[in-house]
Amino acid sequence: MGVPEKLEFFVDPNRCIGCQACVQACSECDTHRGYPMIHLEYVDRAASVQTLPVICMHCDQPTCAEVCPADAIKRTEDGVVQSARKPRCIACNNCVLACPFGVPRMQSDLMMMMKCDMCYDRTSIGKKPMCATVCPSQALFYGTREEIELLRPRSRPIDRFQFGRQTITTRVKMMVPRTGRVEYLDVASAMHSEPIGNRLAATDDSEGLDDLMFAAYEEGDAQR
Amino acid sequence: MGKEVFRAGVWGVAVTTILALLIVIGSRNLAHFDAALVGYTFATLFAVFGITYRYAMWLQRPPTALYWRRGWQVFFRRGFLLRNLGAWVGRLTGEFALNRFIFRRDRARWGAHILIMWGCLIAAAITFPLVFGWIHFETLPEDHTWYRAYLFGFPGFAFPIDSLFAFLVFHGLVWASFLVTAGVMLAMRRRMRDHGAAALQQFGEDLLPLILLFAVSVTGLMLSASYTWMKGYAYDFLAILHAATVILTLLWLPFGKFFHIFQRPAQLGVSFYKDAGERLEQARCRRCNDPFASQMHIDDLMEVERKLGFQYEIDDRAALGADHYQRICPRCRRALLGLAQGSAWTNEER
Numbered sequence: 001m002g003v004p005e006k007l008e009f010f011v012d013p014n015r016c017i018g019c020q021a022c023v024q025a026c027s028e029c030d031t032h033r034g035y036p037m038i039h040l041e042y043v044d045r046a047a048s049v050q051t052l053p054v055i056c057m058h059c060d061q062p063t064c065a066e067v068c069p070a071d072a073i074k075r076t077e078d079g080v081v082q083s084a085r086k087p088r089c090i091a092c093n094n095c096v097l098a099c100p101f102g103v104p105r106m107q108s109d110l111m112m113m114m115k116c117d118m119c120y121d122r123t124s125i126g127k128k129p130m131c132a133t134v135c136p137s138q139a140l141f142y143g144t145r146e147e148i149e150l151l152r153p154r155s156r157p158i159d160r161f162q163f164g165r166q167t168i169t170t171r172v173k174m175m176v177p178r179t180g181r182v183e184y185l186d187v188a189s190a191m192h193s194e195p196i197g198n199r200l201a202a203t204d205d206s207e208g209l210d211d212l213m214f215a216a217y218e219e220g221d222a223q224r
Numbered sequence: 225m226g227k228e229v230f231r232a233g234v235w236g237v238a239v240t241t242i243l244a245l246l247i248v249i250g251s252r253n254l255a256h257f258d259a260a261l262v263g264y265t266f267a268t269l270f271a272v273f274g275i276t277y278r279y280a281m282w283l284q285r286p287p288t289a290l291y292w293r294r295g296w297q298v299f300f301r302r303g304f305l306l307r308n309l310g311a312w313v314g315r316l317t318g319e320f321a322l323n324r325f326i327f328r329r330d331r332a333r334w335g336a337h338i339l340i341m342w343g344c345l346i347a348a349a350i351t352f353p354l355v356f357g358w359i360h361f362e363t364l365p366e367d368h369t370w371y372r373a374y375l376f377g378f379p380g381f382a383f384p385i386d387s388l389f390a391f392l393v394f395h396g397l398v399w400a401s402f403l404v405t406a407g408v409m410l411a412m413r414r415r416m417r418d419h420g421a422a423a424l425q426q427f428g429e430d431l432l433p434l435i436l437l438f439a440v441s442v443t444g445l446m447l448s449a450s451y452t453w454m455k456g457y458a459y460d461f462l463a464i465l466h467a468a469t470v471i472l473t474l475l476w477l478p479f480g481k482f483f484h485i486f487q488r489p490a491q492l493g494v495s496f497y498k499d500a501g502e503r504l505e506q507a508r509c510r511r512c513n514d515p516f517a518s519q520m521h522i523d524d525l526m527e528v529e530r531k532l533g534f535q536y537e538i539d540d541r542a543a544l545g546a547d548h549y550q551r552i553c554p555r556c557r558r559a560l561l562g563l564a565q566g567s568a569w570t571n572e573e574r
Contacts, residue, residue, distance in 0.1 A: 007515065012565075013561070013565050013566070014565065014566060014569055016263060017552075025454060030419040030420035031420035033420065040553070041558040041562065042325035043562045043563060043566075044559070050562060050566065052559075053556045053567075054562075063534060064230065066287075066482045067287050067525065067528055067529065068236035068287065069287040069288040069290075069291045069490065070288075070487055070490060071285075073238040080366045081343060082424065086329065086333075086483060086530060087484040088484050088488075089498065091491070091494065092291065092494045092497070093521070093560070094525060094528075097521065097549070097550070097558075098515055098525055098527055098529065099554065100536070100549060100557060101561060102553075102555060102556075102557035102558040102561075103554075103558075110329045111477075112325075112329065113527070117424075120423050120424060121420050121422070121423035121424075123424075130484045153274060156360050161561075163549045164535065164538040164539070165537055165539065165547070166534055166535045166536045166537070174388070175565075176565065176568045176569070177568060181571065185561070185564045185565060185568065187328060187557070187560050187561055187564045188538055188546075188549055188552075189564070190560045190561075190563035190564040190567055191510075191544045191545060191546070191552075191560065192543075192544075193563040193564070193566070193567050194563075195562075195566070196566045196570065200558070
């Protein structure tokens, strides 16, 4: 039994609040018990509170599988790129370094790569992945296209990503503005982009930081 | 027919022919070859062709070819050969003979694997030389209570037929069957109880090899039981049944999970490649400037990606500070994903 085609994974990093619930839930998954495979990434921790959850995007042409010298990574018919098969993985690290999304993890002590397999033990029997089950802000949402359209009228999902000259299409979708002209996310061109809410980066002394914190406190007080 | 297929086919035919010649030579023009075992011999020859063909195809894949080449290069690098030989012995013992890396992964998995592995190794070491006629035993002309072992037709050591040594040697396949059967039981138990394994396992890939190994072991034990305690009851039928299970297993060797036996040694080459990488210059991320891999690995990976048809080259090198996406570390790649998605929203708000 595979993952039903009508159920899709939608990621909206903008909604991530960095609570780490997904990380805790991920390590409960039966296919990699005790090891969280999701990355809860701080974009620029010193300057911004922006965080994002990074799961495997399940590429249509997975670079990790192509560069694997041991044929250890397989993409099943339902479009899920499975974690490295244990008897074959030789811990070479090629997949970790080649994945354009930076997803696979190398467990050096186990001599094995492990990555998000969309909680295959759950999704293959119609359940939601662990992370999407617990995400309080629905930055990670697993459901049908109709459900996400109802929930996010201002957003639409895309599945194309640009890395230099390379275009990668994925099974997992990312949310972008509905009204915009964005057809794909040019990831490499974000090299010099500033994090969202990057106001702290403009301050170069603690006085500025204090001002910002005070302003935030006052704003909150006024709302109350 | 592609060049790779032709090359792999030639390798397959060459290695199979060499083995066939060795069988003829080693059995002294088939003088010591047991005709009753001809089915096993042809199944082995087919398996050797299939394994060599698949191995040659596998070695021609760009990432495998590069690791193969680099693995030997770094192993024989001048000034490091002795150190590498020492590490090779250590890794062969720890990681291969004792399966330490599987022990670290999962104790139950280790128990199953080491029993199956050693059972199969013992069985192969006994069966193949006997089937090929490379080893045979003869009674000593002067004393019929003694056997002499002959290797490739050359006389070897002699031992009393009723000694403990003889008992252990002549029941070698029985001991191997005990090991394999216990290992298969443990593996099957894990596959039936572990939800993760149950979700990912496939019949042909994961269950069929266990079923085949179990069938070989049990029919082999039934043969021993038949001639030891049942006066040869149904021996002919059991012999055919056992041959069928062994031949099926041999034919399945080049396919599915069994092939990992031949792929796994690549782990050794990778370990020497990693050792060399640690001694060499480290690649620094073009975004955060942190070292994240050896420069050799990054350069090799870019070559592999180009050969596979990926185009991670970045045209706007001056603006982005990198000519290839491979020069950015995995952590920064994740951050860039968030930045790119965030930009889509902030650009929209403007």
